[in-house]
Amino acid sequence: LQSLQELPGRVLSGVERHTLVRLKRADIQFLPGLLCHLLSVAVADTDPEIRWVVLDSMVPRFDPFLAHPTCLRILFNCLNDESSLNRHAAIDIIGRLGKYNPNYLQTSFRQVLLQLINELEFTEDSRKEEESAKMLCKVIRASPALMPPYAPRILQVLVKKLGDVAVPAVTGTVLSTLGELSAVCGPQMKGTPRLLPQVIDILMDQSSWGKRVFACAALRSIVLSTGEVLTPYVNFPKLLPFLLKSLALSQKVDWESRREIMKLLGTIGAVDPFKHKMIQLRYRSTGEQGSIREGQPRSAAKADQVPMNRLIPQMEEYYPITVVNCLLKNLHDDSLAELHQLAMSGFRHIFVVSLGIPRCLSYMPYVVPCLIGLAQSDNSALRELCGLLNFLKQHMIDFLPDLLKLVRSGFSSSTDEATLCQVLALVEEMRVAFHEDFPQCLPWLIPWIVSLVKNDYSETLRLSVKVFHCFETLGDLCQNYLSFIIPCLVDALADSQTTETVAVYQRRTAACTTLSNLCRILDLSSYCSRVLHPLLGTLVDTSVLLA
Numbered sequence: 001l002q003s004l005q006e007l008p009g010r011v012l013s014g015v016e017r018h019t020l021v022r023l024k025r026a027d028i029q030f031l032p033g034l035l036c037h038l039l040s041v042a043v044a045d046t047d048p049e050i051r052w053v054v055l056d057s058m059v060p061r062f063d064p065f066l067a068h069p070t071c072l073r074i075l076f077n078c079l080n081d082e083s084s085l086n087r088h089a090a091i092d093i094i095g096r097l098g099k100y101n102p103n104y105l106q107t108s109f110r111q112v113l114l115q116l117i118n119e120l121e122f123t124e125d126s127r128k129e130e131e132s133a134k135m136l137c138k139v140i141r142a143s144p145a146l147m148p149p150y151a152p153r154i155l156q157v158l159v160k161k162l163g164d165v166a167v168p169a170v171t172g173t174v175l176s177t178l179g180e181l182s183a184v185c186g187p188q189m190k191g192t193p194r195l196l197p198q199v200i201d202i203l204m205d206q207s208s209w210g211k212r213v214f215a216c217a218a219l220r221s222i223v224l225s226t227g228e229v230l231t232p233y234v235n236f237p238k239l240l241p242f243l244l245k246s247l248a249l250s251q252k253v254d255w256e257s258r259r260e261i262m263k264l265l266g267t268i269g270a271v272d273p274f275k276h277k278m279i280q281l282r283y284r285s286t287g288e289q290g291s292i293r294e295g296q297p298r299s300a301a302k303a304d305q306v307p308m309n310r311l312i313p314q315m316e317e318y319y320p321i322t323v324v325n326c327l328l329k330n331l332h333d334d335s336l337a338e339l340h341q342l343a344m345s346g347f348r349h350i351f352v353v354s355l356g357i358p359r360c361l362s363y364m365p366y367v368v369p370c371l372i373g374l375a376q377s378d379n380s381a382l383r384e385l386c387g388l389l390n391f392l393k394q395h396m397i398d399f400l401p402d403l404l405k406l407v408r409s410g411f412s413s414s415t416d417e418a419t420l421c422q423v424l425a426l427v428e429e430m431r432v433a434f435h436e437d438f439p440q441c442l443p444w445l446i447p448w449i450v451s452l453v454k455n456d457y458s459e460t461l462r463l464s465v466k467v468f469h470c471f472e473t474l475g476d477l478c479q480n481y482l483s484f485i486i487p488c489l490v491d492a493l494a495d496s497q498t499t500e501t502v503a504v505y506q507r508r509t510a511a512c513t514t515l516s517n518l519c520r521i522l523d524l525s526s527y528c529s530r531v532l533h534p535l536l537g538t539l540v541d542t543s544v545l546l547a
Contacts, residue, residue: 031062038057044529046536075094076108078529079526094143095143113139122444122447124448125454130167133170141180148184163194175217178222233271344384357391361395379418390432393434417463431474449471462503468489468492468511468514471489
């Protein structure tokens with residue numbers, strides 16, 4: 001009937017038109033179910049190329065049907081696909097659907113944004129940083145209308161990353177994301193501290209032409225969106241001479257750099273020659289550098305002895321204070337290092353057996369800082385801190401910042417397996433002791449813990465097993481950080497490139513057990529594709545079946 005209708009001069013009869021309308025209605029009723037089944041293939045099929053073909057076939061004419069909550073839920077599952085191409089295709093589709101079902105999209109969209117921001121800010125893996133920045137750029141480009149509420153937080157993370165990252169590929173991706181954000185939320189970026197100094201410092205970095213191209217594009221987008229024309233020349237007197245010099249040198253490099261520099265010069269605008277000359281004279285006379293460098297002060301705490309306050313032997317607290325002071329004096333003396341273990345055991349006996357709670361709490365401001373200082377180089381002090389946390393629990397909350405500094409120092413400076421395992425034990429005790437106050441440190445703590453598994457090349461692999469046990473102890477606190485934890489567990493479980501030894505088998509078994517336990521307390525529905533596809537690939541391995 002459709003072919004008859006397309007014939008020139010052909011007019012359908014009433015019966016033919018009625019039949020055609022019924023057929024179109026039947027197709028429309030059938031189409032949503034068909035799309036859901038196709039999207040299920042995009043999640044469940046084991047071949048990444050087939051999953052990409054399905055997502056690529058979801059053209060804009062299907063958008064009104066894809067905006068159904070069932071289809072949207074499947075599309076959000078595709079955002080955790082193991083293939084980056086599939087993730088990018090899914091975010092492009094979701095971005096188009098914002099105008100059809102905004103109420104449903106906002107909640108899930110916010111979770112995706114927060115996940116990407118956390119990954120970009122706290123991950124230690126440069127590849128994951130680059131992928132997170134690319135995904136964030138895709139999200140900004142696909143859904144510009146949903147960006148303004150989240151623009152300040154995204155801008156804060158991007159500016160921070162510009163100063164921390166040294167990998168050119170990651171820096172270029174972050175600059176591209178910054179350019180996309182400025183195009184969407186330009187007025188909100190006006191007057192942001194450290195933004196222009198960071199971008200211009202990268203622009204004037206002569207170590208990489210690639211970073212310079214991205215920096216030119218980002219600065220051009222910022223100037224266009226904020227309207228701060230000529231401001232870079234005034235605040236950064238070295239910028240214009242540098243651009244003109246680079247424009248001459250870029251003839252020997254490539255046309256792309258030359259084109260971006262010319263676009264930037266045209267966007268910033270022409271400065272008055274006399275004003276420019278005065279700026280240069282003032283710069284030469286004052287030595288103004290046009291860049292901002294900030295430093296962070298360091299502070300150190302020193303543990304003192306418990307004051308006696310005119311105590312006499314007849315008083316109840318006289319002997320405990322005297323003994324504690326003697327033990328503290330012993331711990332402060334490096335020449336008596338062989339007696340430190342006995343001194344710390346004495347603390348445990350005094351506080352747990354003799355005094356108890358609450359009498360021992362008044363000694364903690366003197367004893368705990370001393371133990372934290374020793375724990376920098378002594379595993380026995382770490383064990384004693386774990387014992388105190390297990391005994392005092394919430395009463396140690398005042399020392400949470402110092403304990404977190406100790407954990408950060410242990411993860412960043414130590415490579416000894418025994419020390420790292422003891423630091424993980426301290427993290428577990430802190431989670432049990434502090435409950436609601438502990439999640440504040442998880443954004444930076446989880447990436448550090450995950451990096452221990454990736455860098456564990458020991459023969460025993462005991463550190464990886466300890467990390468998996470730590471994930472189980474953290475329990476429900478891991479829900480917002482599954483994007484770090486799930487790939488770590490799945491990669492360890494599906495590791496087929498390593499020679500199968502007893503240690504490898506124990507690590508894979510521990511990963512399988514941890515994943516099974518987390519499934520019972522966490523919602524892993526969004527990561528079903530990321531978990532099941534590698535598991536299906538390992539079913540041929542008998543050792544995994546036994547696990």
